[in-house]
Amino acid sequence: MVKKMHTLNPNVLKNQIRQIEPYCVTNRLEIDSWKSYTGIHVSPNNIVLDENPPIQMWLGEKWRVGYDETRYFESEITVPAEFEGKKVYLSIDFGGEAIVRINGQIVGAVSSEENFGWVHRTEILFKDGVKPGEKLSIQVEGAVNCAGFCDRAIAGAKYMEYTLNKAELIAVDRLTESYWFDISTAWDAYEHCEDGYVKSRLFNAMDDSVHQLDFDLGGEAFIASVPKAVNVFWGEIEKINYSSPGEIIMAGHSHLDVAWLWTVREITRKTARTFSNNLALMDNYPDFKFTQSQAVLYDFMKKHYPDIYERVKEKVKNGQWEIVGNAWVEADTNIASGEALIRQLLYGREFFMKEFGVSSDIYWLPDCFGFTWALPQIIKRSGMKYFMTSKLFYNDTNEFPYSVFRWRAHSGDEVLAYLCKKPYQSEYDAEYITTLRKNNRQNSIVDVSCGMFGYGDGGGGCTFNQVERGKRLEKLPGMPKTRNGKVSEFFHAIDGDFDKLPVYDGELYYENHRGTFTSQAFIKK
Template sequence: KLYMIGNAHLDLAWLWRWEEAREEMLKTSRTVLQLMDQYPDFVYTCSQAAAYQWIEEADPELFEAICTKVKEGRWRIAGGWWVQPDVNIPCGESYIRQALYGKRYFLEKFGVEVKTGYNVDSFGHHGQLPQLLTHCEMDHYVFFRPKPSEKVLPATVFWWQASDGSRVLACRPPFHYNTSAEAIDAHIELAAKKIELHVGSEMLFYGVGNHGGGPTRKNINSIRQMQKRKDLPQIIFSDPESFFADIKPRAHALKVVEDELEFHSRGCYSTHSDIKRWNRFLEFQLLFAEKVSALAELKSGKKVPVEKIRQAWQTVLFHQFHDILAGTSIPEVYADADQALTETLVDVAGIINASVLALTGATSRFITNQWIVFNPVAWERTEIISLTVYFRGEVSSVRLEDASGVEIPVQIYSRIFHPDNGSFIEISFAGVLPALGSKGYRAVPDERNEPDFEEKTIVSFETDFYHLTFDPQNGLIQKIYDKENDVQVLAEPGNRLVVLNDPWDAWGHDVREFRDEIGSFRLNGDVTLEEDGAAFAKIRVDSRYGNSTARQTIYLYKHLRRIDFELFVDWQEQSKMLKVAFPINLTEFEGTFESPYGSVKRPVIGTEEPLQRWMDISGIYEGENNVEKAYGVSLLNDSKYGGDIKNSEMRLTILRSPVFAKEYHRLPQDLTGLAFMDQGEQKVRYSLIPHANGWQEAHIVRAAYAFNSRPETYWLQGELDAAEASYLKIDPENVVLTVFKKAENGQDWILRFYETEGRESFVNISLPVFSIRIEIPVHPHQVKSILVKEDGNQFTAVESSGMENPLEAGEEVCVTQICQE
């Protein structure tokens, strides 16, 4: 059979703003309903819950008409997600939320349980997606990119398998999701010749798309004519789910692909820094808001604002639409995004603030020099904390104490006194924070008279962990000596800001690598030591390239093995790319890049690769007397998604500056007057973590997660000793907890975690707020959800899906009561 899939792919924003897309969704839907009245056998497929919500709000009568056609089986819902997002950039949890909110919407409004994932226009698909699809009760997946010329697959239909063994039946239909009336006949004939190679059935898409449109009368009439031909297979108007149901009995013969479905547009992972920074920050803030609001309800009775959190997630999910988050839309789209995401951040920050106050007794206004510091991650950590201390009179020094009265060494890096306003003293210190919990501190005046640190020019600097040497001519780090492991980390000078020629479009169409280096930033001044105290040393390197300037601030810590970098760049270049490069002194190395809810090894050949919070190069270090040892270096970031590794050099892509939303074959010769991306100022944090052995032994996933989850500080009104608490802790170190939330049913609670290092493990979760401990096995690379039910003072827990439904074949969850101290 040839399954003809009538569709109208709609970009919810791209070369137009979302309001125009909404109008096109309404217009296309009305046209489709007219065609259904004219052609009783015509079937239409449409995805994206956000677009259906537009119709529901703007034209309830049209929405009801669609509901009727859905019940008749002629309007078929596919995808089950809120939008068709980019399928590399969002974090792993975002894909589960795409399904959670999308599938629940379709089930609530239409009574339809969507089983087929559908991202026909996205630019690539990460390798953990089969697990996330099955975790969200989906069995199939339809995609078009990468094209056959970009990724060779064994057939149009195959089993797609994730690293944990989860698999879905996937299909890359031939040709394209947009098919003109003139091309339909030829496509049907070509597909018919190869149909036996594809288990006897094939899907063919037709209809006008991108700006909506959908099937036309000419489309449908052409297909009807082809249906009359005796030399062709049976041709039917249908939908993807029916196609998969047809071939599933024969699917045992299909090949298995355990790989990413990449690459289509490698440049888009570094295009438009602002939208990507928004995405990373709001993902983490939303996950924290869920955790702390759930804890607040359990401890104080303050109800979780479930609907407000849901709306915030839906706004973030909408802006993960592939043409928005990838950075390939017009400037007006990003102006709209900035406004919507700013409003969302205000709402999320309000939820966090109110929940922390209810949970801990903190206050949002200054009363005394007492604080609680809240750790958003579910494991104990040591982190640098900064506070501003205020005294009414003139005070020059501070003593910091914890609840036991133990003095905490502090570093004073700013003092301001005004006779009318008092003293403001900025301090930093290394705090040991409990797992997903808080710790209290108080500041009191101190008699000690500590002189201000005086800046000085340096060529080297040493801590207990590292000895750094700088080139005074160019400001690069010449050497990083790891004292503990006796390793010279760099093969050549590092922290180099590399400028590359980048004449390509915003997508990076047809580009595999960016290697055309045309220069680098040059030192503008001296390498300057700005601070050196009890918490950290701060080194400043100013540099310039063309009309652009950069300030790199390097932080070396007394208590942390990280080397942190804060880059402020004022970028004034066009059609160029900026990377930061670290050549690592290794042989026989391999490169690993974080992917959503996982990681992937890729060839270290210099191709531009998508990544999440970290990338790593690990291999063999050859020391003196040819002594070899296993060693590696991880490069973390707080807002970037692209990079490359070649010849043991890691390069994180900081930015690209192509023309907005112009495909390269449509670019004019003269670019004067066109708008270029990433012009002006931006900030990024990145961090280097040298480590013995591989990244797994260094627990880099946790380190990168914490790097993106800074502690939150609040003034404390009550007793200091009551401020210290751990509300949730997860072990062992190869497991990361991402979710603790109120279930969508408004009654139960959801925990979600994943195994990060490829090891069979037994997970232990302590929940003092429930007075319980949960134990359950987790398998290598597995994402696992737990549904906790409360009945009076008794709690039970079962393994659940991402849709928050108990799993019939889930593993046993051991729940043990624990005594509160």
């Protein structure tokens, strides 16, 4: 009988797990040469090109772009024979934000680290792979990352400078990549698991699995050892007895400020980038669901990106795309009059009913600097039942006492309200779902919570990485029960407990961002 070897130091196992990721990639084709030209962004999808001839640029070179400019990069490649049958990504890191087209069709978007420090989106996945000898004409429509540029522009800067860091076609081994998601997500769960028994069993499952891998003889030997590692891992996981209380429904979402650090015409391109990314995810993952608010964003797509708009309509119809909010735009509720807020719902609901044949029961306002006491009355008498926000989670003085509650207006009207006590732009990971579960103050009444994953404001919504990790968190012991779903599913699940919930009677005052209506006048000019 051969005794199993066990790693005693967790950091050793952690380092071994980190070494797995590079083995996922089997082939690379660097795209080092690009034709580049500029234009002025006059209006959405209307670029007036510069009269100067295109220039040739190479990886490693720098480029500049300002608020109203666009920089195009174009290249053509032929798919090598060794990419046949593989899972294939196009990896682009040019800085800024960019729509990516292949053979004239928008396939998604990329964004850079300047987006609030997030380094998260550089890859476009080919749904059906690629064919050997196939020619791919690639166009990258680059723009300034406004989130990173705004402060510099206020100080007088006219442009941002970026670098053509990376452009390559990548083929990956499907099982090795899947195993990388298995084992790295399990490590994430291990680090946040509080059940001692489950934590030790998780560690042993990962350790036994990693010991099946052949790190010594190169890529082919390593890949050949992966199937056994996969079987050992899931075989050990299935032996762990664990029953998770409650459920976390995670809604894919991308919060988009219509006019914050950018122009309205630029939010139209941000919307196109975001919508195209999440449509691509839906094509690749038929069970992926995404939630999006604000009728104005859909109207932008209808007018300027009709192909994207028609695809959204298809996904709404098949149930993958959830419309929430009913409002024309996510509006401030402190200064706006009651009539203005009602008109937001009147016009938004009319648009959604006319264009999609649906409306929402949910008043969706995750990012607003406080909420008027009259809002429950406006919501209720506009034919809606639910209110959802996240902003009060960021209070800097007092923690708001409830997660799920009945919010009562001065008129006596009540709505079922939910305060998500985690950020509304986030990862789908173990830290998020375990903390969200702990932060639910009404766990003794409702055993369901709702979270949001995905990047907003130009980050492009959800990522392949988030979806893959979420699918694994659904199956790993020691974690709250979780799944990607719709926000409406969450509210319908807790609606029956309405009478048991605490009542909050008053304004929802936000203890942060004070003075936003009286200071920073130079921005408002």
